[in-house]
Amino acid sequence: MTxxxxxxxxxxxxxxxxxxxxxxxxxxxxxxxxPVATYGALRGVGFSELSALGAQIALAxxxxxxxRPGASVIEAAGGLHGFTGWRGPWxxxxxxxxxxxxxxxxxxxxxxxxxxxxxxxAKRELTPERAIAxxxxxxxxxxxVLDQVAPVEPGDxxxxxxxxxxxxxxxxxxxxAWRGLPGRALFGIVQGGAxxxxxxxxxxxxxxxxxxxxxxxxxxxxxxxxxxxxxxxETHAQLPxxxxxxxxxxxxxxxxxxxxxxxxxxxxxxxxxxxARHGLLFSDDGPLNIKNARxxxxxxxxxxxxxxxxxxxxxxxxxxxxxxxxxxxxxxxLASLHNLRYTLRxxxxxxxxxxxxxxxxxxxELAARNA
Amino acid sequence: MTxxxxxxxxxxxxxxxxxxxxxxxxxxxxxxxxPVATYGALRGVGFSELSALGAQIALAxxxxxxxRPGASVIEAAGGLHGFTGWRGPWxxxxxxxxxxxxxxxxxxxxxxxxxxxxxxxAKRELTPERAIAxxxxxxxxxxxVLDQVAPVEPGDxxxxxxxxxxxxxxxxxxxxAWRGLPGRALFGIVQGGAxxxxxxxxxxxxxxxxxxxxxxxxxxxxxxxxxxxxxxxETHAQLPxxxxxxxxxxxxxxxxxxxxxxxxxxxxxxxxxxxARHGLLFSDDGPLNIKNARxxxxxxxxxxxxxxxxxxxxxxxxxxxxxxxxxxxxxxxLASLHNLRYTLRxxxxxxxxxxxxxxxxxxxELAARNA
Numbered sequence: 028m029t030x031x032x033x034x035x036x037x038x039x040x041x042x043x044x045x046x047x048x049x050x051x052x053x054x055x056x057x058x059x060x061x062p063v064a065t066y067g068a069l070r071g072v073g074f075s076e077l078s079a080l081g082a083q084i085a086l087a088x089x090x091x092x093x094x095r096p097g098a099s100v101i102e103a104a105g106g107l108h109g110f111t112g113w114r115g116p117w118x119x120x121x122x123x124x125x126x127x128x129x130x131x132x133x134x135x136x137x138x139x140x141x142x143x144x145x146x147x148x149a150k151r152e153l154t155p156e157r158a159i160a161x162x163x164x165x166x167x168x169x170x171x172v173l174d175q176v177a178p179v180e181p182g183d184x185x186x187x188x189x190x191x192x193x194x195x196x197x198x199x200x201x202x203x204a205w206r207g208l209p210g211r212a213l214f215g216i217v218q219g220g221a222x223x224x225x226x227x228x229x230x231x232x233x234x235x236x237x238x239x240x241x242x243x244x245x246x247x248x249x250x251x252x253x254x255x256x257x258x259x260x261e262t263h264a265q266l267p268x269x270x271x272x273x274x275x276x277x278x279x280x281x282x283x284x285x286x287x288x289x290x291x292x293x294x295x296x297x298x299x300x301x302x303a304r305h306g307l308l309f310s311d312d313g314p315l316n317i318k319n320a321r322x323x324x325x326x327x328x329x330x331x332x333x334x335x336x337x338x339x340x341x342x343x344x345x346x347x348x349x350x351x352x353x354x355x356x357x358x359x360x361l362a363s364l365h366n367l368r369y370t371l372r373x374x375x376x377x378x379x380x381x382x383x384x385x386x387x388x389x390x391x392e393l394a395a396r397n398a
Numbered sequence: 399m400t401x402x403x404x405x406x407x408x409x410x411x412x413x414x415x416x417x418x419x420x421x422x423x424x425x426x427x428x429x430x431x432x433p434v435a436t437y438g439a440l441r442g443v444g445f446s447e448l449s450a451l452g453a454q455i456a457l458a459x460x461x462x463x464x465x466r467p468g469a470s471v472i473e474a475a476g477g478l479h480g481f482t483g484w485r486g487p488w489x490x491x492x493x494x495x496x497x498x499x500x501x502x503x504x505x506x507x508x509x510x511x512x513x514x515x516x517x518x519x520a521k522r523e524l525t526p527e528r529a530i531a532x533x534x535x536x537x538x539x540x541x542x543v544l545d546q547v548a549p550v551e552p553g554d555x556x557x558x559x560x561x562x563x564x565x566x567x568x569x570x571x572x573x574x575a576w577r578g579l580p581g582r583a584l585f586g587i588v589q590g591g592a593x594x595x596x597x598x599x600x601x602x603x604x605x606x607x608x609x610x611x612x613x614x615x616x617x618x619x620x621x622x623x624x625x626x627x628x629x630x631x632e633t634h635a636q637l638p639x640x641x642x643x644x645x646x647x648x649x650x651x652x653x654x655x656x657x658x659x660x661x662x663x664x665x666x667x668x669x670x671x672x673x674a675r676h677g678l679l680f681s682d683d684g685p686l687n688i689k690n691a692r693x694x695x696x697x698x699x700x701x702x703x704x705x706x707x708x709x710x711x712x713x714x715x716x717x718x719x720x721x722x723x724x725x726x727x728x729x730x731x732l733a734s735l736h737n738l739r740y741t742l743r744x745x746x747x748x749x750x751x752x753x754x755x756x757x758x759x760x761x762x763e764l765a766a767r768n769a
Contacts, residue, residue, distance in 0.1 A: 066720070066724045066726060067717070067720065068720075068721055068724075068726050068728050069728065070726070070727070070728070071727050071728055071731065072728070073708075073709075073728060073731070073732060074712065075708045075712060095720065095723060095724055096694065096716070096719075096720045096723070100694065100695055100697070100716065103695060103697065104695075104697030104698075104714065104716060104717075105697070109697065110697060110714070110716065110717055110720075111713075111717060112712035112713045112714075112717060323467065323471065324471055324474060324475075326471070326474065326475030326476070326480065326481060327475075337444075337446045338444075341445065341446060341483035342482075342483045343475065343481070343483075345467070345471065345475060345481065346438070346475075346481055346482060346483060348467075349437070349438065349439075349466065349467045349481075350439055352466060352467070353437045353439075353466055355437060355439050355441070356441070356442050356727050356730075356731070357439050357440065357441070357442055357443070357444060359727075360442065360444070360727070360731065361444060
């Protein structure tokens with residue numbers, strides 16, 4: 028009996044790979060994009076629409092959900108699957124990143140993070156053991172270790188090393204605390220900032236601990252896309268081939284394609300819905316700023332003529348622009364639907380291209396159109 | 399050849415009646431509720447969901463749409479049907495009510511209304527002729543005459559009479575300006591405040607002008623439900639039987655049922671979506687305040703166990719409460735979906751009860767549960 032989800036690679040195209048990830052709540056075809064439902068809900072998009080958009084797994088944030096409504100409320104409702112109405116697989120992030128960026132006066136000690144709740148100002152402590160207990164209460168199909176996320180000045184390699192090493196010790200405690208119910212997975216996180224040597228070291232030590240999957244943490248914070256691809260590829264060389272690889276927090280179409288080219292399997296990002304709220308609609312030719320005056324009378328063309336989403340099937344650029352201009356919340360909602368569908372369809376196209384052995388062609392074509 | 403939509407009564411139950419209204423964009427079964435899309439969009443609900451909710455006709459506001467994006471933009475896009483993506487029937491309100499309540503320094507003269515645009519402060523004039531031209535440009539299946547909506551002190555019958563008589567002269571000008579494309583309908587509006595004699599007089603004169611349907615205007619402004627029912631019934635005695643009757647701006651479930659009992663066929667109201675935004679969810683037992691602390695762990699029951707909407711099928715009270723507490727716009731969206739479905743299903747239930755000759759039983763049952 029194994030507690031690991033079965034992950035199987037079914038096709039390659041260069042370093043890009045297509046796989047199947049088995050979870051207790053269904054199969055996930057990879058490369059996969061996980062829409063972000065921080066508090067258990069997507070911004071402006073209902074779960075009844077998510078399957079139709081092509082999503083097979085969603086992401087929630089354990090830290091935020093434990094603040095509201097509380098892990099015990101969700102556990103009593105049958106976990107995230109029962110509480111939210113999304114009965115497909117859930118990956119939960121542990122919340123280290125959110126604590127560092129949101130909470131007031133967070134103090135990181137070896138034991139864990141002490142902070143003031145952004146909600147009510149009360150004192151809270153999050154330890155690796157607690158992060159695991161919360162995620163198990165939430166019923167996560169895939170849980171993440173608690174890592175230390177700390178600002179490190181560029182060039183301060185000693186500090187970067189200290190942060191990376193503490194994350195490793197926390198990862199070990201997370202693994203020890205993990206009960207590992209059947210089929211549930213715990214992923215480790217590779218740290219080390221933009222330091223290639225540190226990331227290699229982190230990857231080797233994380234693999235030595237042994238996890239069901241491995242994430243790239245702390246990227247997308249200033250490095251160029253080429254630098255990131257190099258760091259990701261070097262890490263991949265340290266990872267067991269037949270385990271899922273997850274690049275945390277990146278979601279622009281061009282970032283997704285570049286990462287898939289290096290062999291990443293899983294993604295999550297708020298960019299599709301955040302850009303949507305600002306009126307930026309994804310297309311193969313780059314984002315369309317729907318609020319632009321040039322779309323005022325553009326009433327025959329959909330936002331993206333290549334898109335098969337319900338918004339592009341029904342609405343024109345002029346109508347969507349009108350919704351944004353009058354401040355109607357339906358505007359961001361419809362734009363989010365489109366951007367999520369664009370992103371999830373991009374994954375479908377990537378998977379098909381990998382199966383056909385022509386991922387690099389797709390990547391190059393889209394990069395040229397979007398240049 | 400007739401320009402009037404065919405309206406046919408297919409069943410009676412007491413004074414309640416079931417009918418079929420034929421429009422150039424489809425049939426409408428009455429009694430019917432028209433969801434309000436003031437600016438051509440429902441608040442937080444997409445048109446792709448509206449048919450599934452059971453809506454057969456939507457309402458937009460000519461005044462607001464002419465401010466943004468402008469009637470010419472919509473006309474160039476093929477009218478509201480082409481511009482908004484809702485290809486079913488549209489009724490447009492002329493906007494007299496909105497000008498009186500929204501615009502700064504509106505001055506009503508015999509010629510029309512002069513006001514400052516609430517959008518840019520520019521001087522505008524709306525005349526009966528202009529109100530018709532705008533609605534024709536919007537491609538309305540059913541247009542409304544421009545009426546004078548003015549605050550009248552209770553007891554000031556002279557002023558009420560003057561306002562009513564001016565509305566009649568405007569109605570006549572509207573009728574003259576109306577081109578009456580095939581199948582399009584123009585409805586008159588009965589005024590007279592809470593004065594039964596004035597309303598009767600207004601009804602007779604409006605019928606003498608001859609319209610394709612008749613609306614009750616200026617109600618829901620303080621009179622009791624019993625007073626309103628009496629005023630509505632007296633007006634009905636003046637109207638031709640085989641024309642649609644429309645009660646403007648009322649939409650609480652108990653108001654809808656009381657009006658159907660007197661023979662009203664059409665309704666519109668922002669109440670279902672406005673209450674939804676405040677977390678009030680309709681049910682046969684009265685509205686549920688979903689933000690109430692008692693629902694914190696109510697994770698097994700849907701908002702309304704009798705409802706067949708996608709929200710009640712998927713989500714618990716605890717989850718909806720959570721969405722409202724975190725301020726996620728999806729909360730009001732889902733609540734709006736539910737309230738619209740509740741209202742539209744109430745119309746379906748009313749129609750079925752009328753066909754079965756038992757509308758009064760349904761009315762009494764629901765009044766007792768909701769007491």
